[in-house]
Amino acid sequence: MIFDILLLSLAVIFIGGGLVLVKQLFKLAFFVQSFGSLLLTIVGIFVVASREDSGAQFTDKFHPQFGIDPLSGLFLIVLGxxxxxxxxxxxxxxxxxSKRDRVIACLSAAFIIILAGTVCARDPITLLGGWELMTIIPASIILIAHGNDKSVRRSGFIYVAITHIGGVGTWIAVILLAKYGVMGGGTHLHEGSPIQIAIVLSSLIGMGTKAGLMPMHVWLPRAHPAAPAPVSALMSGVMINIPIYLLIRVLVYWCRPLPVWVGIVVLTLGAVSAVGGVVYALFERQLKKLLALSSIENMGIITLGLGASLALTAHGKNDWAAIALAAALLHIINHSIFKSLLFLSAGTFEKTAKQLHIDRLSGLVHSLPVVGVSFFIGVMAISGLPPLNGFISEWLTIQSLIHVSTYGNFADGTIGAISLVAMAATVTLALFCFTKVIGLVLLGKEQFPRKKESSDSLLMGISTLFLALLCIILGLIPALYFGRLMQIAPWSSNKVSLLVLNLPGTGSLSPLCLGAILISGTFVLFLLRSNRSAKAAPTWLCGQKLTSKLYWSGSGFTKPARMILEPIIRPTRKITRVEELGITQSIEYEGEVPHLIESKLYSPISTWFMKVATIIRRVQSGSLGSYAAYLIGLIFVLLIAFRLGIL
Amino acid sequence: MNGFVIWLMILLGLAEVMVKRRTVAVGLVTAQALILVGFAISEANSIDRLIIAGALALRAFGLAFLYIYLIRRTHEVTPVIASIGPLSRAGIAISLSLALIWLFGSTTLVTPDTSKAVLVLVVFGVVTVITRRATLLQVLGIVLIENGLALSALVIPGGSSLFIEIGVTLDLILMSLVASAFHFRIFSEFGTANAGALRSLRD
Amino acid sequence: MTDVRSIEILAAATVGCPILCALLICFLSEQKILIFSKIAGIGTGCFGILLSSLLILDRRLQFDNKWIILDYRSAITIAVISIIGALSVGASFQYMKTQKDSIVGEHRRIRAYYIGIFLFWAITFAVPMAANIGFAWLLIEATTAMSALLVGFSGKKRALEAGWKYLILTSMGLGVALLGISLLASKIPVLGLNGMTWSAMHDFSGSHQEAMIIYIIIASGLATKIGWAPVHNWLPDAHSEAPPPVSGMLSAALLPTVLIVAWRFEIGFGAIIGRQSAQRIFILFGILSIAIAIPFLWQSLPWKRMLAYSSLENMGILALGIGFGNPIAIAGVVIHILGHAIAKSYGFYTSTPLFRHEPNAYRHTASGIARSSPALGVAMGTALGTLAAIPPSPLFISEVFIVFGGIESGHAVAAVIAVLLLALVFLGISHSLIELLAGKSFAHRVNVRFTRIEYLSFFFVVIALLGLTVVAFWLPSSHFIKALV
Incomplete structure (x- = not known):
């Protein structure tokens, strides 16, 4: 029954996706699709709440099968x-x-269906098919949208290339899972058996690449900003969660019990991604790219939660393992909400300002009040400020990490502690980073005149406001549903109580009280504020009219951090002084924080590969004589190999 | 089959590898084919065998005429010179065939001698294709391979199939006709029937 | 018994029909040839389809005597040859109308071309039906001679070069294969060449070592004709310089046909030297062919040349599948043969409108086609996307099957290497795909409008490919595959 509703909702989205091609029905088609998505959400909520499976179960056979269980349901909620x-x-x-935009709209409907299909796939071949399409469809959207730009084509290619190379891991993992009957639930792998290790490692590579975990992340900051804003929102908000979904399936469901070191590896991956992502986000100047880098950070936080869960299960701490897993799942939900909010807002900013360089945006909260305020709430949430949703999941993750370092042995305990530090640093740096964003983008002098309210901007405002409200609500009442998230873990655990997040051995947190205190405190501070404003005075009196050149710049704001991190991130800068007749006319400053993994790891490898390819291509020399010689050479080599007993 | 015939076949093959003029090369492969005809007749025990001999003779003369006609119609202003000198060619051919015989070990046709001769002729043919540039000489390399194979077909126990033998003959004639069509066109397009000039297709 | 007789007659008709058509074409006028060839192509195709579907549906009809073998392997190959042959003859119409160059005189151009293509088709039909090994060899050699003429048909310098290399290299390779066959015949003492059928290989009387050497010789020789690395060098030249319909037939029909013959050898020798050893050679060729194709696919290539290199890669995948040799891998092979045939030949056919659209595409990479001519771009993109195994392409499923088969049959290392190599191949093809669709476009191009028949063929191809995908799920557990393993 519930599975039928799922099919119905996909059919509705499908129909909407078709209607979108008809110009006259364009707007209507989107409402049809959003209705379908609403159904999808309801299906997801129902499955998670009732904890009932529906549709087919997982199978090792190569026959397309679909079904839902609470874990899939959760990701359907996120998607919807x-x-x-x-x-x-x-x-x-x-x-x-625009015909192009209509095609893009149609493809994004297909994208949603594929995402749902991948989450509900119950057999290896559909899973792999969905996996491939999940990459290909956004890539084609990017190309349709901006394919005439050479650099975008290059980004698109890098995106497809890296995810596909990494995808080899997914292929191997899924095929091994099917081959050994693990997927269908028939067999359990022994802890530490070679097959188990092969599956775990290949899925970490394959799914880690697609999730954008460092150091396999290089495609992400290129691909996500290149897409149109709504598609970026789907990519960052939903698509990169799917590999995490699969990772949870593999690590938590199928390959149990795992050795402790798997937890350590996952924790390390998470810590590196979280810190790395936020550091590069901090120094990024293009808003959408910054958001993409922050996605890497958040994937890192989610992975930390997952890793904590794995490490804790290995020590038999099932309650805390369930909490850690639920923290990761909660952060998935939260991240998808605020990240899509931020990307959608960035889309409106781009429409208004025609560009997204954060040093050249300012005062957008005046130009776009509704979107601006929503963006502000989203930024607070992503920075982990209470009483918003980001705070809850990050707090829970930190709690889990504390317990990893408490319960763990020397190795995983140490890694747990390091991860804890990394997590704390991440949260701080994220706050730093997004303060910069708020200051530069929203505040400051109004640059772009406010347009007349149209129905279009109203709809844009409503959609961002909807997400912003979700950020607040989910931040206030997490305890209502956190217990359900804990039950998604395939082992049983004690529930935490309602309204107050009551964690065993830690004490409790009441987000509602916290929220009430914070909001009333802020209100009081607001009342107590004095009414100061700076007056413009002549320059020789140390006063000056504010011009945009006197504002903070992104690089100026982050300079202290850049100086501290200099030995690691190796920023480059170039100052050119343009002189004429001994008088300095102007000074040009170019500063950059290079992405070291890209320049020190990926570029040399690809250069090397291209060199080898050039050498191999000499085989096709064009000379008939040499081709004939290959034949005799082949016969000789095979015969010699046979004589030596190799064949 | 006596050793003299085998050695004669091999020597003719070696001469084919070393020879400079196309006309002489045609003569050499034709001579080989005629030896095969003689061999087929001398050991004839059925009417099939005679028909096979007839087919071989037909192909020997037919191809000889075809090739001579080609040579006369496509007169090269400057002879097409092989990339490697005749002695080196012979050296390569002999060492490769010795190596192959060694690798084959005891794998033989009926008698070890014939088997080795067949291998040697096939290697000589391939070496001709590898080292010669004149298009006609490359075709002759393939004819050399086919001569060796015809030799092997004649000594296979259980009788060779008339049908197959005639088929092989027809195939060789068909292939030669196609090759001559190409030879003509290459000569008229490139001004020389030199396979060394065919190097525009590469990566 | 009467059934068997009638299937024999049908088989003879399938081969005879194109020969008859070629004869008729000798006497028709130019204009009539163009019309007649279309009908004749469809007719011949129907004969072939009928034969293969009868063979697949009713197993009792299959038989095997001294000269003719009709089994599942023949049936698949005949199906491919009929479909691709009919499509190629159909596609020739457009080619003949737009391209005027030829190796023969202007007034004989159309006649010579159609006689050539029908004869080539007839011989290709006969190859998978040949039960006598020597006869099979003979037919393969004959396909070389016929198709070399067609490769050089345009008479341009590059086409002549390609045709020449093709002729010499494959004749030489087949010479080597014949050496192996005569060695084989000498080890089946009672029968001689006359009785040397595929089933007679059981009577091999030599040692294990001799069998292995003979097998190596035959495999290397046939590899030249199949286009397996490292003796594939003629393939990119011939397939890229031939007229598009001929390229389609060479790549989609002829290569798998010879592959089937090699497969029969693999099975025959497998019984003598052990299945594992026989399969190992195939796996080796498979890995090598995919690997060699990678660096070439990584560079910008003209459309047809890229398709040719992709054929090399696909022959490698098929070799791997046959080498793995368990039901699921074989199911993958069957799907792959069919899917590759349809997508590859369609890709080649699109080059006729492509050259109309962009004359430079003959020598340069096709870029931005979807920008300047959306219909053509979509058609080419579909072909290339299918070949890149983007789901729901049947090739995606077949590749998964083959890799799975590899792991299941205990060749885990080969399977993992194959997945990696396939991903590297994908890099090259996806780059070409991106440039093809979205790349730089030029102002001088005119938007090529598709005719109704071109739209129809596009939908036919799409439906055929999707149908194949659906069939693919059912295939691994079918009797059909069990009989092939």
Missing amino acids: IVAIPVLVFSGSYLDSD
Whole structure:
């Protein structure tokens, strides 16, 4: 029954995706699709709440099968809840007159269906098929949208290339799972058996690449910003969660019990991604790219939660393992909400300002009040400020990490402690980073005149506001559903009580009280504020009229951090003084924080590969004589190999 | 089959590898084919065998005429010179065939001698294709391979199939006709029937 | 018994029909040839399809005597040859109308071309039906001679070069294969060449070592004709310089046909030297062919040349599948043969409108086609996307099957290497795909509008490919595959 509703909702999205191609029905089609997404969300909520499976079970056979269980249901919720505002937003963001935009809209409907299909796939071949399409469809959207730009084509290629190379891991993992009957639930692998290790390592590579974990992340900051805003929101908000979903399936469901070192590896991956992502986000100047880098950070936080869960299970701490897993799942939900909110807002900013360089944006909260305020709430949430949702999941993750370092042995305890530090650093740096964003983008002098309210901007505002409200609500009442998330873990654990997040051995947190205190405190401070304003005075009196050149710049704001981190991140800068007749006319400053993994790891490898390819291509020399010689050479080599007993 | 015939076949093959003029090369492969005809007749025990001999003779003369006609119609202003000198060619051919015989070990046709002769002729043919540039000489390399194989077909126990033998003959004639069509066109397009000029297709 | 007789007659008709058509074409006028060839192509195709579907549906009809063998392997190959042959003859119409160059005189151009293509088709049909090994060899050699003429048909310098290399290299390779066959015949003492059928290989009287050497010789020789690395060098030249319909037939029909013959050898020798050893050679060729194709696919290539290198890669995948040799891998092979045939030949056919659209595409990479001519871009993109194994392409499923088969049959290392190599191949093809669709476009191009028949063929191809994908799920557990293993 519930499975039928799932099919119905996908059918509705499918129909909506078809209607979108008709110019006259463009707007309507999006509402049809968002209705389908709403159904999808309801299905997900129902499955998670009732904890009932529906549809087919997992199988090792190569026959397309679909079904839902609570874990899939959770990801359906994430998909649906992001898709609703994204679709409403697309209706006004995309242009119904442009054929290209209509095709993009159609493809994004396909993207949503594929994402749902991958989450509900119950057999190896559909899983792999969905996995491939999940990469290909956004890539084609990027190319359709901006394919005439050579650099975008290059980004698209790098995206497809790296995820595909990494995808080899997924292929191997899924095929091994099917081969050994693990997927269908028939067999359990022994702890530490070679097959188990092969599956775990290949899925970490394959799914880690697609999730954008460092050091396999290089495609992500290129691909996500290149897509149109709604698609970026789907990519960052939903798509990169799917590999985490599979990782949870593999590590938590199918390959149990795992040796402790798997937990350590996952924790390390998470810590590196979290810190690395936020550091590069801090120094990034293009807003969408910054958001993409922050996605890497958040994937890192989620992975930390997952790793904590794995390490804790290995020590038999099932309660805390369930909490850690639920923290990761909660952060997935939260991240998808605020990240899609931020990407959608960035889309509106781009429409207004025609660019996204954060040093050249300012005062957007004045130009776009509704979107601006939503963006502000989203930024607070992503920075982990209470009483918003990001705070809850990050707090829970930190709690889990503390317990890893408490319960662990020397190795995983140490890694747990290091991860804890990394997590703390991440949260701090994220706050730093997003303060910069708020200061530069939202505040400051109004640069872009406020346009007349149209129905389009109204819809855009509503969709961002919807997500912002979700950030607040989920931040206030996490205890209501956190217990359900804990039950998703395949082992039983004690529930935490309602309204107050009551964690065993730690004490409790009441987000509602915290929220009430904070909000009233802020209100009081607001009342107590004095009414100071700076007056413009002549320059010789140390006063000056504010011009945009006197504002903070992104690089100026982050300079202290850059100086501290200099030995690691190796920033480069170039100052050129343009002189004429001994007088300095102007000074040009170019500073950059190079992405070291890209320049020190990926570029040399690809250069080397291209060199080898050039050498091998000499085989095709064009000379008939040499081709004939290959034949005799082949016979000789095979015969010699046979004589030596190799064949 | 006596050793003299085998050695004669091999020597003719070696001469084919070393020879400079196309006309002489045609003569050499034709001579080989005629030896095969003689061998087929001398050991004839059925009417099939005679028909096979007839087919071989037909192909020997037919191809000889075809090739001579080609040589006369496509007169090279400057002879097409092989990339490697005749002695080196012979050296390569002999060492390769010795190596192959060694690798084959005891794998033989009926008698070890014939088997080795067949291998040697096949290697000589391949070496001709590898080292010669004149298009006609490359075709002759393939004819050399086929001569060796015809030799092997004649000594296979259980009788060779008339059908197959005639088929092989027809195939060789068909292939030669196609090759001559190409030879003509290459000569008229490139001004020389030199396979060394065919190097525009490469990566 | 009467059934068997009638299937024999049908088989003879399948081969005879194109020969008859070629004869008729000798006497028809130019204009009539163009019309007649279309009908004749469809007719011949129907004969072939009928034969293969009868063979697949009713197993009792299959038989095997001294000269003719009709089994599942023949049936698949005949199906491929009929479909691709009919499509190629159909596609020739457009080619003949737009391209005027030829190796023969202007007034004989159309006649010579159609006689050539029908004869080539007839011989290709006969190859998988040949039960006598020597006869099979003979037919393969004959396909070389016929198709070399067609490769050089345009008479341009590059086409002549390609045709020449193709002729010499494959004749030489087949010479080597014949050496192996005569060695084999000498070890089946009672029968001689006359009785040397595929089933007679059981009577091999030599040692294990001799069998292995003979097998190596035959495999290396046939590898030249199949286009397995490292003796594939003629393939990219011939397939890229031939007229597009001929390229389609060479790549999609002829290569798998010879592959089937090699497969029969693998099975025959497998019984003598052990299945594992026989399969190992195939796996080796498979890995090598995919690997060699990678660096070439990584560079910008003209459309047809890229398709040719992709054929090399796909022959490698098929070799791997046959080498793995368990039901699921074999199911993958069957799907792959069919899917590759349809997608590859369609890719080659699109080059006729492509050259109309962009004359430079003959020598340069096709880029930005979807920008300047959306219909053509979509058609080419579909072909290339299918070949890149992007789901729901049947090739995606077949590749998964083959890799799975590899792991299941205990060749885990080979399977893992194959997945890696396939990913590297994908890099090259995806780059070409991106440039093809979205790359730089030029102002001088005119938007090529598809005719109704071109749209129809596009939908036919899409439906055929999707149908194949659906069939693919059912295949591994079918009797059909069990009989092939």
